[in-house]
Amino acid sequence: MTGTSQPAYIRRALVEPEPPPLPVGDAVTWARARLFDGVFNTLLTLVSGAIIAALVWPTVKFLLIDAVWTGTSRVDCLPETVGGEVGACWPFVRAKFAQFMYGFYPASEQWRVNLTYALGAMLLVPLLIPRAPHKALNAILFFGVFPVIAFFLLVGGVFGLPHVETRLWGGLLVTLVISFTGIIFSLPLGILLALGRRSALPIVRTACVVFIEFWRGVPLITVLFFATYMLPFFLPGNWKIDGLLRVLIGVVLFAGAYMAEVVRGGLQAMPRGQYEAATALGLGYWRTMGFIILPQALRLVIPGIVNSFIALFKDTTLVLIVAIFDLLGQLRAAFADPAWATPVTLFTGFAFAGMIYFLVSFGMSRYALSMERRLNTARPR
Amino acid sequence: MSVDRHSASAPPRVALYNRPKVRALFYQVVLLAAALWLGYEFALNAKANLDAQNITSGFGFLENTAGFGINVSLIPYNESDSYGRVFLVGLLNTLLVAGIGIVLATILGFFIGIARLSPNWLVARLAGGYVELIRNLPLLFQILFWYLAVLGTLPGPRQSISLIGGIFINNRGIIVPAPVAGEGAGWVFATFAAGVVAAVILGLWAKRRRLRTGLEFPVSWISLALVFGLPLAVLVASGFPITFVKPELRGFNFVGGVRLLPEFVALLLALTTYTAAFIAEIVRAGILAIPRGQTEAASALGLRRGPALRLIVVPQALRVIVPPLTNQYLNLTKNSSLAVAVGYPDLFAVFAGTTLHQTGQAIEIIAITMAVYLAISLLTSGLMNWYNAHVGMAER
Numbered sequence: 001m002t003g004t005s006q007p008a009y010i011r012r013a014l015v016e017p018e019p020p021p022l023p024v025g026d027a028v029t030w031a032r033a034r035l036f037d038g039v040f041n042t043l044l045t046l047v048s049g050a051i052i053a054a055l056v057w058p059t060v061k062f063l064l065i066d067a068v069w070t071g072t073s074r075v076d077c078l079p080e081t082v083g084g085e086v087g088a089c090w091p092f093v094r095a096k097f098a099q100f101m102y103g104f105y106p107a108s109e110q111w112r113v114n115l116t117y118a119l120g121a122m123l124l125v126p127l128l129i130p131r132a133p134h135k136a137l138n139a140i141l142f143f144g145v146f147p148v149i150a151f152f153l154l155v156g157g158v159f160g161l162p163h164v165e166t167r168l169w170g171g172l173l174v175t176l177v178i179s180f181t182g183i184i185f186s187l188p189l190g191i192l193l194a195l196g197r198r199s200a201l202p203i204v205r206t207a208c209v210v211f212i213e214f215w216r217g218v219p220l221i222t223v224l225f226f227a228t229y230m231l232p233f234f235l236p237g238n239w240k241i242d243g244l245l246r247v248l249i250g251v252v253l254f255a256g257a258y259m260a261e262v263v264r265g266g267l268q269a270m271p272r273g274q275y276e277a278a279t280a281l282g283l284g285y286w287r288t289m290g291f292i293i294l295p296q297a298l299r300l301v302i303p304g305i306v307n308s309f310i311a312l313f314k315d316t317t318l319v320l321i322v323a324i325f326d327l328l329g330q331l332r333a334a335f336a337d338p339a340w341a342t343p344v345t346l347f348t349g350f351a352f353a354g355m356i357y358f359l360v361s362f363g364m365s366r367y368a369l370s371m372e373r374r375l376n377t378a379r380p381r
Numbered sequence: 382m383s384v385d386r387h388s389a390s391a392p393p394r395v396a397l398y399n400r401p402k403v404r405a406l407f408y409q410v411v412l413l414a415a416a417l418w419l420g421y422e423f424a425l426n427a428k429a430n431l432d433a434q435n436i437t438s439g440f441g442f443l444e445n446t447a448g449f450g451i452n453v454s455l456i457p458y459n460e461s462d463s464y465g466r467v468f469l470v471g472l473l474n475t476l477l478v479a480g481i482g483i484v485l486a487t488i489l490g491f492f493i494g495i496a497r498l499s500p501n502w503l504v505a506r507l508a509g510g511y512v513e514l515i516r517n518l519p520l521l522f523q524i525l526f527w528y529l530a531v532l533g534t535l536p537g538p539r540q541s542i543s544l545i546g547g548i549f550i551n552n553r554g555i556i557v558p559a560p561v562a563g564e565g566a567g568w569v570f571a572t573f574a575a576g577v578v579a580a581v582i583l584g585l586w587a588k589r590r591r592l593r594t595g596l597e598f599p600v601s602w603i604s605l606a607l608v609f610g611l612p613l614a615v616l617v618a619s620g621f622p623i624t625f626v627k628p629e630l631r632g633f634n635f636v637g638g639v640r641l642l643p644e645f646v647a648l649l650l651a652l653t654t655y656t657a658a659f660i661a662e663i664v665r666a667g668i669l670a671i672p673r674g675q676t677e678a679a680s681a682l683g684l685r686r687g688p689a690l691r692l693i694v695v696p697q698a699l700r701v702i703v704p705p706l707t708n709q710y711l712n713l714t715k716n717s718s719l720a721v722a723v724g725y726p727d728l729f730a731v732f733a734g735t736t737l738h739q740t741g742q743a744i745e746i747i748a749i750t751m752a753v754y755l756a757i758s759l760l761t762s763g764l765m766n767w768y769n770a771h772v773g774m775a776e777r
Contacts, residue, residue, distance in 0.1 A: 009595040015683055034502040041501050048503040203409040207416065217758035218751045219715035225733055226751070229743040233430045234423040314519035321722055328522055335529065346530040354518055354526075361517035 062087040062344075063351060077342040088348040089340075096334045100353070103170015103325055109162065113173055116150045120180075128367065130374065143184050150180075166244040170325040172356065174244070178251055178316045178326070183309050185252040190259025191298075195289060197260065198267055208260070215257035220315050223250045228322045247319050255312050262304040266297035299375060306368035310361050327353055427744065434741075442740045443468070449735055451726045453642060464736050471728035472753065478645065478727060479714040482652040486713060487706075489653060490660025497665050508661065515658035521719055523655055528647035528723045538634050547627035547638070555641040558625035565622040573612040580604035644725035648717065656713045660706065667702035668694060707765035711758050718754070728753060 006012075035045045066087030068077050075081055077089035093100070102110050123142040126132035154177070157163035169177070196208030215223065227250030232241065270293055278288040298305070320329035331353045335346060397403055431438055443465040450460050455473045458466060496508035515523070533552060536542065541551040549556045580603075587598040616623065628638030671694050679689035718729035733750045737743060 007595050011683055034500065037500070044499070044501045045503050048501070048507045052503075052507060201405050201409050203413055207412060213759075214755065217755040219718040219729070219754055221718045221721065221729060222733065222747065222751050222754060225737075226747050229737065230747045233427045233744055236426055237430050237433060310517075317519040317521040318719070320521070321719075328519070328525070332525065332529075343534070346534065350522075350526050350530050354522065357519055357522060358514070358517045362513065365517065 062347065074340050074342050074345075077344060079343070086342070086344050088351060089342055089344045090348065092334075092340045092342075092345055092348055093352045095340065096330075096337075096349075099330050099334060100171045100327060102173050103330060104168045105164060105170070105173065106162075106168070109156070109164055112153050112156070112161065112164075116153050117176075119149065120146060147180075147184060166242050169244065171330045172327045174319070174324060174326040174329075175313075175316050177244075178248060178319060179309070179313045181248050182251045182255045182312045182316075186255035186259045186308075186312070187305070189252065189256030190261075190263050191294065193256060193260035194263035194267055197264055212257045212260050215254050216261070220251075220254050220318050221321055223254045224318060224322045226250060243322075244324060247322060247324055251312070251316070254315075255308065258308055258311070259305070262301050262308055263297065265304060266299075266301035267293065269300055270297050302375065303368045303372040306364055306371070310364045310368075313360060313364070314357070327356065431744075436741055438742070438744065440745055442742050442745070445740070447736070447739075449739070451731055453645065453726055464732075464740070467736055468728070468732050468749070471726060471731040474726055474731075475714070475717055475720075475728040478648055478652070478720065478725070479717045482649055482656065482713050482717065483710050485649070485653040486656035486660055486709070489657035490709075491664050492661075493657060494661035494664025494668070497661060498668060512658045512661050515654055516662075520651060520655050520716055521722055524647055524651040524719055524723060527650050528643065532643040532647050538630065541630070541635075547625070549628055549630075549635060549638075552643065553634070553640070554643045555646055556628040556635045556638045557641065558627045559637065559639045561624050561626055563622040563624060565619045568619060569612050569616050569623060572615045573608065576607040576609070576611045580607045583607070642725070644720070644723045647723055648720050648725050652713055652716060655716070656709055659709050659712075663702055663705045663709065664698075666705075667698040670701045671697050703765060703768060707762060710765075711761055714757055714761070715754060 036042045064087070066085050068082065068086060068089050068091060071077060071089075071091035072095075074089075074092075076091055077086055079086050098107065098110070102113055105113060120142075123138065123146055127135070127138050127142055132138070152158055153161070154169075154173075155164065155166075193208050193212055196204050197212060199205050199208070224247055227246045228243070231246055231249065232239075235241065274292055274296070275288065278292040283291065316326055317328045319326050320332065325333060331349050334340070335349060398407075427438075444463050446461055447464050447467045448460050451458055451467070451470055453474055454470045455477060456466075456470060458470050493508045493511060496504050497512065499505045499508070532554075535550060535552040538549075538551045538553060541549040541556075543549050547558045583603060584600055587600045590596060590598060626637040628635040630636075675693055675697065676689060679693040684692065717727055720727040721730040721734050724730065729750060733746055737746045740746070
């Protein structure tokens with residue numbers, strides 16, 4: 001055999017040996033290895049550094065250094081008054097704060113909203129801390145009792161509380177009401193649909209598949225239009241459904257379909273042996289599901305469920321298109337106010353609302369990540 | 382004996398209502414009956430409500446004159462056209478923004494996803510920061526931010542920001558030079574088409590050659606030369622039959638060139654950057670899903686980082702990436718309906734928005750709109766399933 005008849009993919013010469021690895025642990029060597037390793041890498045570092053500097057410095061300058069902190073009207077935020085570059089106009093946010101938080105909820109009744117928030121926070125925080133005791137009771141209180149109390153507190157009309165119409169609601173209140181309602185109703189709906197989709201009964205399975213794929217196949221905004229404009233036609237003429245309630249129905253149906261797919265992932269991950277063991281113990285369908293399968297399957301998909309909640313929270317902004325003024329809707333309405341029209345009003349408003357949306361979504365995603373680590377569902381690489 | 386044994390193993394008598402088959406049948410009949418009753422009730426109510434409001438149901442309204450203008454249209458349209466035409470204009474606008482968005486988001490997403498895995502610490506951090514920031518802000522928030530805060534506060538036409546190549550940016554949009562095909566431009570397009578065909582044939586030949594002999598052929602460079610270099614050479618040889626009309630400021634506005642509306646630009650920017658953040662995560666997960674042994678084996682065979690990624694990691698990672706990538710394409714298409722918030726005339730804005738308010742045919746219009754999105758979704762997932770089966774490796 002001569003060298004020429006060798007297959008082409010076999011090397012003919014040895015590769016140059018690699019340089020020895022750098023010692024680790026030292027900051028300078030670390031920087032050399034991770035930032036300045038070769039010409040190309042150094043160039044990348046410099047370019048990224050330039051991008052970061054070009055983004056971070058103006059942001060800090062706008063939000064803090066050049067910002068106007070005190071003032072009562074738009075005049076305080078004009079370049080002529082400040083005499084130089086103007087950053088964020090925080091008096092604008094202060095003036096519109098009640099509108100951003102409560103919409104047009106009557107000022108004398110806003111304590112009810114605050115009380116609801118406080119109650120919710122008191123129940124939610126221990127629920128999120130893994131080591132806090134009485135999880136079952138806590139969950140029942142948060143998901144079962146709290147919504148009822150919140151409903152009567154916010155709507156009123158009982159116990160001497162004046163009735164507040166939902167069209168006066170707005171801002172963060174509406175955002176949270178829609179998110180929370182979506183969350184507590186979409187989870188049970190999703191579980192039922194997921195069970196139905198894996199059912200052995202052909203008609204039940206088909207119905208669930210069609211339902212899930214239909215809602216997942218259309219944009220949320222068409223669902224909201226469906227709920228707002230089409231649904232009233234399908235109900236008896238004397239039924240008057242509240243505008244917010246219509247939107248809630250649409251959101252729950254939509255989120256339920258997505259939740260069903262998340263739950264189905266968990267159900268499919270359950271080993272067959274679990275079903276067989278449950279059957280061997282003589283458990284029927286509902287007991288098998290309720291005691292054996294669902295507790296394990298749901299634990300497995302907690303990160304996925306939280307991700308659905310984040311998506312739902314972000315999607316609540318879409319209600320502004322059907323004229324319900326959530327936080328983003330109130331923001332847009334506030335921009336139209338000529339009393340606060342300055343060159344920096346837009347950026348200030350977006351910065352404020354952006355921080356709220358970011359903190360909630362980012363917080364939830366970090367929590368999902370820590371849960372994932374705790375449950376160790378992600379296989380280590 | 383045999384009779385005894387038979388009776389001993391015979392199933393015990395079960396009441397009729399306890400037999401699984403009977404129960405299954407019963408539950409399903411109940412479900413079906415409930416669904417039918419609900420449908421019947423809905424139809425009855427809809428008829429009564431429509432009669433009460435004097436709305437004639439049916440799709441006849443599609444023939445009526447729309448009477449409103451649309452500022453972006455890929456096909457000829459004017460105010461005297463029908464609602465059916467409006468539907469078509471809107472659908473094409475949706476497909477336009479979704480198509481461009483998908484291409485741009487894929488490029489940006491792959492770029493950022495790979496940057497997140499970069500050995501350079503700063504690059505990885507920068508990409509990570511981008512993903513976290515964009516993913517945790519609502520899409521509608523971002524669309525409005527681009528539209529109101531970024532594009533809306535740009536200077537007017539007279540103070541336009543001018544970029545190289547005759548591109549102008551102002552608060553009425555982005556104005557780019559318009560290509561004009563002159564005499565002999567057909568040859569350039571013909572060469573381009575021929576180049577594409579030649580590149581495909583070359584690719585097939587190179588693959589067969591590689592499978593037979595194991596020799597690599599520099600397909601990508603030669604293909605690039607065929608597809609772009611050849612038409613360029615023809616373009617130069619024939620004396621530039623394709624010219625660009627540069628926009629010029631006349632009075633208060635620009636003349637010549639193509640104007641991209643701020644609504645379109647804002648929507649496209651937001652959709653692209655938002656979806657790219659999700660695609661980046663998918664790409665990252667896909668690459669991480671490839672066992673480390675594959676990369677190590679590639680480097681043991683003497684492949685450097687570039688070829689190892691291109692020849693070993695990416696082809697395997699694609700199998701993991703494609704299914705969730707499909708979902709993102711669908712999401713982008715569905716999210717393009719948020720155009721209604723800034724007034725870009727997509728299907729939803731002109732049909733479920735303007736047409737619905739003018740005609741009041743809520744049931745028909747929302748049903749058609751939902752059906753279109755549903756059809757796009759089902760079609761795309763069907764295509765992607767086919768592709769997925771194509772790239773899927775037979776497990777042994």
